[in-house]
Amino acid sequence: MPRALVTGGAGFIGSALVRALAAAGFDARVLDDLSSGSPANLEGTDAELVRGDVRDLDGMVGAARGCEVVFHLAAGAGVVESMNDPLTNFDQNARGTLTALEAARRADVPRLVFSSSNAPLGENAYPASEDKPVAPLSPYGASKATGEAYCSAFHGAYGMDAVVVRFSNAYGPRSAHKGNVIPLFIRRLRAGEELVLYGDGSQTRDFVFCEDLAAGLVAAATTRGVGGQIFQLASGVETSLARLIELIGATAGITPEVRREPPRQGEIQRNYSLIDKARNVLGYSPQVELGEGLRRTWDWFSST
Numbered sequence: 001m002p003r004a005l006v007t008g009g010a011g012f013i014g015s016a017l018v019r020a021l022a023a024a025g026f027d028a029r030v031l032d033d034l035s036s037g038s039p040a041n042l043e044g045t046d047a048e049l050v051r052g053d054v055r056d057l058d059g060m061v062g063a064a065r066g067c068e069v070v071f072h073l074a075a076g077a078g079v080v081e082s083m084n085d086p087l088t089n090f091d092q093n094a095r096g097t098l099t100a101l102e103a104a105r106r107a108d109v110p111r112l113v114f115s116s117s118n119a120p121l122g123e124n125a126y127p128a129s130e131d132k133p134v135a136p137l138s139p140y141g142a143s144k145a146t147g148e149a150y151c152s153a154f155h156g157a158y159g160m161d162a163v164v165v166r167f168s169n170a171y172g173p174r175s176a177h178k179g180n181v182i183p184l185f186i187r188r189l190r191a192g193e194e195l196v197l198y199g200d201g202s203q204t205r206d207f208v209f210c211e212d213l214a215a216g217l218v219a220a221a222t223t224r225g226v227g228g229q230i231f232q233l234a235s236g237v238e239t240s241l242a243r244l245i246e247l248i249g250a251t252a253g254i255t256p257e258v259r260r261e262p263p264r265q266g267e268i269q270r271n272y273s274l275i276d277k278a279r280n281v282l283g284y285s286p287q288v289e290l291g292e293g294l295r296r297t298w299d300w301f302s303s304t
């Protein structure tokens with residue numbers, strides 16, 4: 001059986017990837033420091049869990065040895081935390097990604113798939129596509145742009161098949177620890193609380209179910225000849241927050257109470273991704289539309 005190393009595999013998207021890898025015939029090893037992930041996310045899988053930090057080069061080389069591919073998902077949390085503490089964010093995400101690449105090189109792993117985001121694009125993320133110039137608006141976006149640059153460099157300098165995938169807003173089971181809008185809204189509704197909406201709800205996002213991302217990650221690892229390239233992985237559908245609230249309400253069987261607040265400074269108004277390249281080159285094809293994905297996410301929250 002081919003073996004894959006998943007950094008951050010005890011987290012939300014990583015644990016969905018571990019399940020997709022098993023279905024695709026891979027043996028998965030997870031390296032995670034459990035800073036936000038949990039072994040509970042791996043229950044029911046055969047994944048081997050190595051507790052460690054991606055920035056520990058020796059530990060990473062040991063974990064990567066014997067693997068066909070490294071999926072690098074381990075990262076510090078998102079935009080807000082990076083604004084409060086840009087140096088820690090750089091260390092976790094930029095140095096973390098460089099260390100993962102160097103570990104893969106030293107362990108003779110031919111391929112690495114790096115989980116990036118639309119954040120490197122900043123205002124250019126409407127719509128997000130692979131050919132737009134990078135112009136991050138947050139330290140988090142800069143750290144992901146740096147990771148993308150190192151993937152390009154390891155492809156150029158060492159011939160490594162380093163592939164970048166950029167996720168839009170992910171949601172799904174095992175996201176209870178996340179601060180993204182969908183888990184946040186679900187937690188508040190389940191607690192009988194009102195939802196807080198900044199602005200008029202016309203701002204848009206591209207919400208993608210974690211299992212669709214996992215399928216895209218596996219495709220990025222198993223498609224030949226894509227080293228050095230970037231792929232947008234998303235639903236390709238633009239959804240307003242007002243519509244999201246309607247759909248979550250329908251899932252929960254209630255009309256949510258919404259408190260409106262003024263728009264937040266620096267928030268991007270519209271955002272979705274073009275996924276034609278991933279469709280054409282990787283055969284990526286998102287399967288779970290938002291209503292269905294919200295139902296499955298709500299059911300998971302109800303079962304915990």
Ligand SMILES: NC(=O)c1ccc[n+]([C@@H]2O[C@H](COP(=O)([O-])OP(=O)(O)OC[C@H]3O[C@@H](n4cnc5c(N)ncnc54)[C@H](O)[C@@H]3O)[C@@H](O)[C@H]2O)c1
Pocket residue numbers: 007008009010011012013014031032033034035036037038052053054055072073074075076092096115116117118166167168169170171178180
């Ligand atoms: N969730 C989204 O909407 C989204 C969107 C775009 C990109 N991404 C990227 O996808 C990846 C996974 O995100 P997620 O939403 O599953 O988050 P998550 O917090 O659930 O997962 C991250 C995992 O990495 C681990 N980790 C963090 N720092 C580590 C370190 N130094 N060494 C080892 N393990 C470490 C955490 O314990 C956790 O299990 C991240 O790289 C994130 O930037 C996520």
